[in-house]
Amino acid sequence: xxxxxxxxxxxxxxxxxxxxxxxxxxxxxxxxxxxxxxxxxxxxxxxxxxxxxxxxxxxxxxxxxxxxxxxxxxxxxxxxxxxxxxxxxxxxxxxxxxxxxxxxxxxxxxxxxxxxxxxxxxxxxxxxxxxxxxxxxxxxxxxxxxxxxxxxxxxxxxxxxxxxxxxxxxxxxxxxxxxxxxxxxxxxxxxxxxxxxxxxxxxxxxxxxxxxxxxxxxxxxxxxxxxxxxxxxxxxxxxxxxxxxxxxxxxxxxxxxxxxxxxxxxxxxxxxxxxxxxxxxxxxxxxxxxxxxxxxxxxxxxxxxxxxxxxxxxxxxxxxxxxxxxxxxxxxxxxxxxxxxxxxxxxxxxxxxxxxxxxxxxxxxxxxxxxxxxxxxxxxxxxxxxxxxxxxxxxxxxxxxxxxxx
Amino acid sequence: xxxxxxxxxxxxxxxxxxxxxxxxxxxxxxxxxxxxxxxxxxxxxxxxxxxxxxxxxxxxxxxxxxxxxxxxxxxxxxxxxxxxxxxxxxxxxxxxxxxxxxxxxxxxxxxxxxxxxxxxxxxxxxxxxxxxxxxxxxxxxxxxxxxxxxxxxxxxxxxxxxxxxxxxxxxxxxxxxxxxxxxxxxxxxxxxxxxxxxxxxxxxxxxxxxxxxx
Numbered sequence: 283x284x285x286x287x288x289x290x291x292x293x294x295x296x297x298x299x300x301x302x303x304x305x306x307x308x309x310x311x312x313x314x315x316x317x318x319x320x321x322x323x324x325x326x327x328x329x330x331x332x333x334x335x336x337x338x339x340x341x342x343x344x345x346x347x348x349x350x351x352x353x354x355x356x357x358x359x360x361x362x363x364x365x366x367x368x369x370x371x372x373x374x375x376x377x378x379x380x381x382x383x384x385x386x387x388x389x390x391x392x393x394x395x396x397x398x399x400x401x402x403x404x405x406x407x408x409x410x411x412x413x414x415x416x417x418x419x420x421x422x423x424x425x426x427x428x429x430x431x432x433x434x435x436x437x438x439x440x441x442x443x444x445x446x447x448x449x450x451x452x453x454x455x456x457x458x459x460x461x462x463x464x465x466x467x468x469x470x471x472x473x474x475x476x477x478x479x480x481x482x483x484x485x486x487x488x489x490x491x492x493x494x495x496x497x498x499x500x501x502x503x504x505x506x507x508x509x510x511x512x513x514x515x516x517x518x519x520x521x522x523x524x525x526x527x528x529x530x531x532x533x534x535x536x537x538x539x540x541x542x543x544x545x546x547x548x549x550x551x552x553x554x555x556x557x558x559x560x561x562x563x564x565x566x567x568x569x570x571x572x573x574x575x576x577x578x579x580x581x582x583x584x585x586x587x588x589x590x591x592x593x594x595x596x597x598x599x600x601x602x603x604x605x606x607x608x609x610x611x612x613x614x615x616x617x618x619x620x621x622x623x624x625x626x627x628x629x630x631x632x633x634x635x636x637x638x639x640x641x642x643x644x645x646x647x648x649x650x651x652x653x654x655x656x657x658x659x660x661x662x663x664x665x666x667x668x669x670x671x672x673x674x675x676x677x678x679x680x681x682x683x684x685x686x687x688x
Numbered sequence: 689x690x691x692x693x694x695x696x697x698x699x700x701x702x703x704x705x706x707x708x709x710x711x712x713x714x715x716x717x718x719x720x721x722x723x724x725x726x727x728x729x730x731x732x733x734x735x736x737x738x739x740x741x742x743x744x745x746x747x748x749x750x751x752x753x754x755x756x757x758x759x760x761x762x763x764x765x766x767x768x769x770x771x772x773x774x775x776x777x778x779x780x781x782x783x784x785x786x787x788x789x790x791x792x793x794x795x796x797x798x799x800x801x802x803x804x805x806x807x808x809x810x811x812x813x814x815x816x817x818x819x820x821x822x823x824x825x826x827x828x829x830x831x832x833x834x835x836x837x838x839x840x841x842x843x844x845x846x847x848x849x850x851x852x853x854x855x856x857x858x859x860x861x862x863x864x865x866x867x868x869x870x871x872x873x874x875x876x877x878x879x880x881x882x883x884x885x886x887x888x889x890x891x892x893x894x895x896x897x898x899x900x901x902x
Contacts, residue, residue, distance in 0.1 A: 283870075283885060284800040285746035285758045286783030288709060291886070292723050292745070295706075305760060305783070311801060345842045384843055385866055 287313050290321075299324040312341035316353055323356070328364040329664065332357055348384050351377035355393045362396055364666070367404065367631040371397065388426065391417060395429045402436050404635050411437055424461035428454050432473055444477065444496040451477070482512060485540050485605040492609060501604060507583055507597040509539035511607040518601070521582050530555050531576045538586070538595040542603040545594035614646040618669070621656055626666035694847060694861035695895040697879065700734045701888075702727065708883035708891055710748030710758065710788060711827060711871030714768065718881050720871060720891055721748050721757060726766070731875065731893065740771040747788025747828065747871060749795060756795060756810070758785050763795070763813065777813035780806040787837060787871055791830035798825035798837060805837060820855045827872025827882065831896070838869035838882060845869040847880060847894065861894065 283291070286305050293301035299321040306314040319334030339353035354377035361369035378393035394417055401410035414437065419430040431454035438447035451474050458467040480492030484501065493501065502508060502519070509516050514526040516535050525532040537546050537554040552565045555572060573593060577586045584597040597603055608615050620635055621627060627635075633643045647667055650656040658667045702708075702722070709721035717728040717737050721744030728738035743759035750756070754774065755766040761783035765775045779785040780797050787798035795810045801824055807817040823839035823846075830836075835852040839845060845863040850856060863869055871883035874896060884890045 283709075283746075284781065284784045284786050285709075285779065286760055288707065288723070288745040288886070289743070289760045289783075309783075311784075313801075348843055 283313070287317065290314075290317050294321055294324070310341075312338050312343075312346070312349065315341055316349070316356070319353075320356060323360050323363075328360050328366075331360050335360070347380050348386055351380040351384075351393075352386075352389055355381070355389060355396065358393070358396050362399055362403070363625070365403075365625050365627040365631045367400065367628075367634045369400075371400065387421070388423070391422060391426060392429075395426070395433060398433050402433065402440070405440075407437060407440055424457040425463060425466060427457035428461060428463075428466045428470065431457060432469065435473060439476065439495060442495065442499045442502060444499050447477065447495075480609045483607045483609055485607060486602065487543070488541070490607075493606070498606065501606065504602075505599070506602045506604050507539075509535050509603070509605045511536055511605060516580060516583060518583055523579055523583065525579065528575075528579070530572055531579060534572060534576050535580065535595075536605055538593060539603050539605040542595050542597075545589040545592050547592040549592075551592060614650055617643065617646045617650065618655065621667060621669045626659065626668045628663075628666055632667070689857050690859040690897075692861060692897070694863050696864075696867070696892050697895055698734075698893040700729060700731075700891045700893075702729075702736070702891075703889070705889040707870075707886035708889065709744060709746045709870055709885070711873045711881045711883045711891060712748040712750045712755065713873045713875050713881065714750045714755075715876075718873070718875075718891065719748055719750070719755060719768075720881075720883055721746065726755065726757060726771075728768075729891075731879070731881070738768070740766070740768075742766060742771060742773070746786050747797065748873075749788045749790040751790045751810070756788060756790065758788055758797070761785075763788070763797075765810075777808075777810070780808050780813065780815050786825055787827035787829075789828040789830050789873070791835075796828050796830065796835070798828045800824050800826065805835075819850070819852060821850065822857075826870045826885070829872045829874050829880065831874035831876060836872060836874070836880070838872040840868050840870070840885065847872060847882065859897065861897070867892070 290302040290305040293305065294317065302317060302321045306317050315334050315338035319331045319338055322334060323331035335353045335357045339350050342349040354373050358369055358374040374393055374397060378390050381390035381393060394413060398410045398413050414433060419427055422430060431450045435447045435450035435454065438450060451470060454470045458470050477495055481495040482493045482498050483490050484493045505519065507518050514524065514532050516523045516525065525535065533555045534551055537551055548566060548569060552569055556565060573586060584595055587594050587596055595603060616636055617632060620632055629640060629643050629647060633640045636643060647656060651658065656667050656669055658665050660666055705722045707723055712719045718731050719726055719728045723745065724743060726740040726742050726744050727736060729736045742757060742764065744757050745760060746758035748755065748757050755768050757764045757766060758779055761779050762776045763779050764773045766773055781799040784799050784802060785797050786800040789796045794807045794816060797806050797808060799806065803821045803823060803825055805819045805821065805825055805828055806815045808815050821837065824841040825837050826840050827838035834849050836847060836849050838847050845868045847861040847869055848857050849859040851858060868885050868887050869882045870885035873881050878896050879893045880896050882892045882894060884892065
């Protein structure tokens with residue numbers, strides 16, 4: 283490293299990106315471009331940061347494989363933070379392999395976490411877990427350790443295992459304290475906050491109340507028969523019956539679950555399942571067919587009995603019935619759920635994450651924007667969507683250390 | 689060209705130091721540039737003897753009376769006792785500078801990625817002569833009329849003696865894989881002291897090759 287690069291890297295490490303920029307603003311050699319890129323990322327100008335890092339990657343000589351790979355990792359981190367999920371994951375995997383082969387275990391691990399966080403973000407829990415198993419966090423410095431524990435906690439929370447999530451968060455908190463990086467400590471706290479905020483709503487015996495994640499876990503571990511409107515399944519502790527592809531049956535199951543132990547009138551069932559305003563004979567015939575199908579589907583868990591007015595759910599064994607619903611139910615709730623992480627998302631990233639078409643996502647965003655529930659910045663492909671800013675929200679940007687051999 | 693493996697005699701580690709840039713020797717103490725400080729230690733005991741709060745981002749040199757230190761794009765001339773900066777001159781590489789040595793009334797300054805070493809006038813900073821290397825230049829050292837410099841490229845370092853006229857490589861000491869050289873200075877005897885850049889907090893002593901000295 284040369285003198286000004288050292289000085290700029292020190293400024294960056296001390297949390298002074300403007301000081302770093304000042305020192306290398308006029309330089310276009312590879313390490314200077316990389317430093318400028320990282321400084322711009324810290325200042326939040328992700329588009330410019332990405333471009334600078336790309337130029338730096340090209341400017342490093344063909345024999346400077348490590349420096350090039352670090353540029354790719356930094357670029358990937360910017361893509362992740364700016365929710366640009368179209369980032370070519372192959373380039374990141376290749377950079378990780380290069381770093382590992384050249385003995386840069388730390389940056390290789392950092393690259394691995396970026397891959398895992400991407401998988402988490404798009405809900406590929408199994409793949410994320412498999413990758414996590416291959417990483418031994420023991421030799422990591424505290425900052426990377428925080429990242430590891432947050433990923434462990436994130437997976438545990440999505441798997442509804444609150445105790446391991448809490449334990450991972452405690453280790454993350456400890457590591458953040460040792461790292462002495464305020465942003466990391468804040469990210470740990472905001473993750474911990476998720477454990478304390480309602481994750482779902484419980485509807486049972488005609489009343490409803492919010493549930494925290496561990497209450498959801500407890501409910502699912504209980505004997506109760508749960509109609510789960512977050513996952514479109516009906517389940518007890520041993521059996522899960524998926525109705526994801528049978529929305530009419532699920533609507534009926536939910537209506538019956540909400541009313542239990544009371545029955546539900548045919549008219550109400552028809553309205554809930556078919557969205558019909560009033561029930562005519564053809565609706566009544568169709569209801570009979572669908573109730574027959576639901577009865578067969580739920581057969582291992584519950585029976586459906588006719589009452590004078592309609593139908594009632596009769597769980598097998600002496601157990602309660604509860605309906606688990608999303609904390610806020612409105613149209614496009616899923617889109618809002620992703621935006622609720624406080625980040626700026628592109629519509630294409632949302633479409634990857636939701637597994638829905640871009641057109642569908644765009645329609646949902648337009649509808650939400652019309653009611654002020656989301657807002658956008660930028661134009662065309664650079665357009666990003668977010669919920670109105672939440673005060674105190676932070677994000678980690680742990681770009682790899684400025685290139686020591688650059 | 690002679691090629692051999694560098695023999696590391698001793699490693700000095702310093703708590704709270706994040707990088708080691710330039711290295712120099714004033715006859716008793718080894719000085720090194722630790723970013724925001726110049727630190728001196730006794731090479732026999734390894735104990736820290738002096739700390740000067742001065743920006744120190746790359747090469748360090750000693751002319752028998754004053755220390756010279758590259759900071760950003762300047763070379764500072766420093767009184768070792770008081771830590772006072774008595775004058776500054778522009779660094780020849782304008783901030784692309786790495787190692788520095790004193791010899792024969794001149795400063796010799798390495799320019800890292802440009803793979804060159806400049807001989808400059810210590811009063812004005814004027815470039816008197818430029819020597820080309822074929823690798824990134826880190827530390828620079830003169831000892832017994834021999835010009836040595838450290839390299840760091842393709843994730844590998846060596847310490848090499850070059851012909852000051854032609855730049856031809858005469859002798860190379862290969863550093864082990866993953867051990868990097870930033871600053872370089874000899875104690876005038878059988879040791880070189882090397883910095884380790886931003887990879888760790890160590891100064892290393894390596895054996896200087898024996899030969900018949902005139």
